[in-house]
Amino acid sequence: MQAGLSMLFALAMVLFGAELFTNAVEWLGCKLNLGQSAVGSVLAALGTALPETAVPVAAILFGSDSSAQEVGIGGILGAPFLLVTLGSAIVACALVLARRQTGRATSPHVQRTAFQRDMAFFIIAYSFVLVVGVAPWRGLHLVAPGMLVGVYGYFLWQSFRDRSEVSEALQLHPLYLQGKRDQPLLAAVLLQLTIALAAIVGGARLLASGVAQIAVWLDVPPFVLSALLIPLATELPETLNSVVWIRQGKDALALGNITGALVFQSTLVPALGIGLTDWKLTPQALLAGGLTLVAGLLVYGTYRLRGRVVPSVLFAVSLLYWVLPLHALAVRYTAEDVFWLGTLLLLAVLLFTLRAGLRAHRTS
Numbered sequence: 001m002q003a004g005l006s007m008l009f010a011l012a013m014v015l016f017g018a019e020l021f022t023n024a025v026e027w028l029g030c031k032l033n034l035g036q037s038a039v040g041s042v043l044a045a046l047g048t049a050l051p052e053t054a055v056p057v058a059a060i061l062f063g064s065d066s067s068a069q070e071v072g073i074g075g076i077l078g079a080p081f082l083l084v085t086l087g088s089a090i091v092a093c094a095l096v097l098a099r100r101q102t103g104r105a106t107s108p109h110v111q112r113t114a115f116q117r118d119m120a121f122f123i124i125a126y127s128f129v130l131v132v133g134v135a136p137w138r139g140l141h142l143v144a145p146g147m148l149v150g151v152y153g154y155f156l157w158q159s160f161r162d163r164s165e166v167s168e169a170l171q172l173h174p175l176y177l178q179g180k181r182d183q184p185l186l187a188a189v190l191l192q193l194t195i196a197l198a199a200i201v202g203g204a205r206l207l208a209s210g211v212a213q214i215a216v217w218l219d220v221p222p223f224v225l226s227a228l229l230i231p232l233a234t235e236l237p238e239t240l241n242s243v244v245w246i247r248q249g250k251d252a253l254a255l256g257n258i259t260g261a262l263v264f265q266s267t268l269v270p271a272l273g274i275g276l277t278d279w280k281l282t283p284q285a286l287l288a289g290g291l292t293l294v295a296g297l298l299v300y301g302t303y304r305l306r307g308r309v310v311p312s313v314l315f316a317v318s319l320l321y322w323v324l325p326l327h328a329l330a331v332r333y334t335a336e337d338v339f340w341l342g343t344l345l346l347l348a349v350l351l352f353t354l355r356a357g358l359r360a361h362r363t364s
Helices: 002-031 036-048 050-062 068-104 112-134 138-161 188-216 222-234 236-247 251-267 268-276 283-306 311-333 336-363
Strands: none
Touching: 002 188, 002 236, 036 188, 050 068, 068 222, 068 236, 068 251, 068 268, 068 283, 068 311, 112 138, 112 251, 112 268, 112 283, 138 251, 138 268, 222 283, 222 311, 236 251, 251 268, 283 311, 311 336
């Protein structure tokens, strides 16, 4: 009961922080004269990525037993896994609801160059992170963190060069701390940003703690706990920020927030993990990583094929999330037949949803 109440309070903190954060980060982008690509893919993504970075790094640094590294690696790989699967479903739901409320198109307005750039960086970097986890070469393990940091630095340079769709003050909601439509002071913007980040990080940590208590009660293995449950709490900031922006009709910021977070989570965060651990990936870790790559490739590939993000594709890739918990249950209860049957059923539904959605898009 106490854990449930704590999680509800934590969720309210994250929701409150997300609303403050999206408002403040838009004004910060306006003050710095940045394009929406940099605002969504860099500023928003960096701020909201703090919780999922803090949890696995703390587990690695302060863990007292051998399972700490497993928890840390699971959190690092599980964050993009959950964001690109269940996060896609949440974005798709927000798009459908926005269409019903406003009558605008279901497919979001996406900055083509920024979206393709972010997804390409994510897929290449995340693939490299998985290769490092299975390759026997010690030299690759030593140089990988520096290479990943360099990739993210190049991504930042590309993002800040993109000045398209620069935020305009007239389109922005007044800064909440100021409450009027005048241009806010930079100090007020930074103060609201600090309050928002504190609420987001604090709420996410409380959520992670509550989820951990439930996982212990259910006797869930460490990797499953870290890859499935902890990211469920720490990934809320990205998804909730994106829902807020979709509700406001700012689809480019919403999608950029998620794709920018994916780049951050496939470069700087794994660089820390590789530098602080042996980074030897277990079969479950490779399964989670493989599912993440498949989901990312499906979203990226269908966008290149159709020229826009199709909500049914987002719904379809979210089904891949359930393969990992099915595998964990099969291992615990030695029920491999159930795992394979469940996986085949999920894949069949995924293919049917993809085909139906792309066909509907072609005829619309």
